[in-house]
Amino acid sequence: MRCLARGVNLRGVAVEGRGVVEAARTAQDTWPTATAAFGRLLMGALLMTAFLEDDTPQRVSLQVVCKGPIQEIFAEAHAHGAVRGYVVNPHVHLEPVEGKLDVKGAVGGGTLHVVKDLGIGEPYHSSIPLVSGELALDLAHYLARSEQLPSAVALGVKVDSEGRVESAGGLLVHTVGEVPDRDLARLEEYFGSLGSISGLMAEKGPRGVLEEALAPWGSYAWVERAVEWRCRCSRERARGTLIALGREDLKRLLEQGGTRVECRFCGKVYGFSREEILTLLKELEDRPGGCGK
Numbered sequence: 001m002r003c004l005a006r007g008v009n010l011r012g013v014a015v016e017g018r019g020v021v022e023a024a025r026t027a028q029d030t031w032p033t034a035t036a037a038f039g040r041l042l043m044g045a046l047l048m049t050a051f052l053e054d055d056t057p058q059r060v061s062l063q064v065v066c067k068g069p070i071q072e073i074f075a076e077a078h079a080h081g082a083v084r085g086y087v088v089n090p091h092v093h094l095e096p097v098e099g100k101l102d103v104k105g106a107v108g109g110g111t112l113h114v115v116k117d118l119g120i121g122e123p124y125h126s127s128i129p130l131v132s133g134e135l136a137l138d139l140a141h142y143l144a145r146s147e148q149l150p151s152a153v154a155l156g157v158k159v160d161s162e163g164r165v166e167s168a169g170g171l172l173v174h175t176v177g178e179v180p181d182r183d184l185a186r187l188e189e190y191f192g193s194l195g196s197i198s199g200l201m202a203e204k205g206p207r208g209v210l211e212e213a214l215a216p217w218g219s220y221a222w223v224e225r226a227v228e229w230r231c232r233c234s235r236e237r238a239r240g241t242l243i244a245l246g247r248e249d250l251k252r253l254l255e256q257g258g259t260r261v262e263c264r265f266c267g268k269v270y271g272f273s274r275e276e277i278l279t280l281l282k283e284l285e286d287r288p289g290g291c292g293k
């Protein structure tokens with residue numbers, strides 16, 4: 001859900017991410033601390049696409065390359081609400097700190113790489129050092145520094161005793177122009193006093209959370225968008241990956257009698273027989289001017 005605040009240059013977006021993060025956990029087999037870190041980044045990417053144009057191929061990807069045991073997390077969200085991602089080391093579970101999953105411990109220091117593809121011209125790339133490792137503050141820092149959009153961000157994932165996602169939520173409020181200090185202070189105070197965003201989301205839903213966050217001003221111009229964990233992989237794309245390997249590697253796969261291409265995001269496996277690889281090799285040779293290198 002997204003909306004505007006009345007009489008002040010603020011806009012807000014909130015995402016209820018339980019279903020998305022649970023699907024992501026299953027696809028990547030993440031352990032609790034990794035689930036929380038991954039879920040936060042996925043929801044962060046969704047929040048950042050909320051103001052892109054609907055039904056366009058516009059997308060935002062967030063990649064955290066870090067020193068902590070999780071090593072790398074990637075999330076890619078589309079303007080139409082689909083999100084996917086991967087975790088390099090999904091089997092991270094650390095002792096909780098003050099009852100909360102230790103995302104900071106799993107991530108540690110590192111770099112946040114952001115790519116915004118608006119479907120016109122070259123995608124926009126930006127990299128910024130992580131300032132906290134909790135990810136919400138890191139995204140707020142990125143938005144303020146790289147996009148000149150001072151923002152407040154909260155992200156949270158709660159897992160049950162079996163490691164399944166119990167609740168997940170994200171909240172982002174942007175400034176979109178001059179905002180009086182008094183109003184900024186009210187917003188900061190709200191975010192500072194915010195307990196568990198995942199719990200609040202489960203209780204109030206995205207609209208309720210936004211109404212509460214923007215209560216001093218009131219909210220209007222509501223837009224709702226469905227979000228889902230969805231991978232865009234296909235057999236055709238897997239073929240493309242194989243062709244990109246080039247002739248020598250394809251010949252090696254041919255000698256092996258075939259191969260399998262596994263999607264990094266959803267884990268789906270595409271098998272290619274010896275005959276299919278022969279066809280790919282032939283395609284490479286038939287390409288105009290191509291020698292298949």
Ligand SMILES: [Zn+2]
Binds near residue numbers: 234
């Ligand atoms: Zn896939």
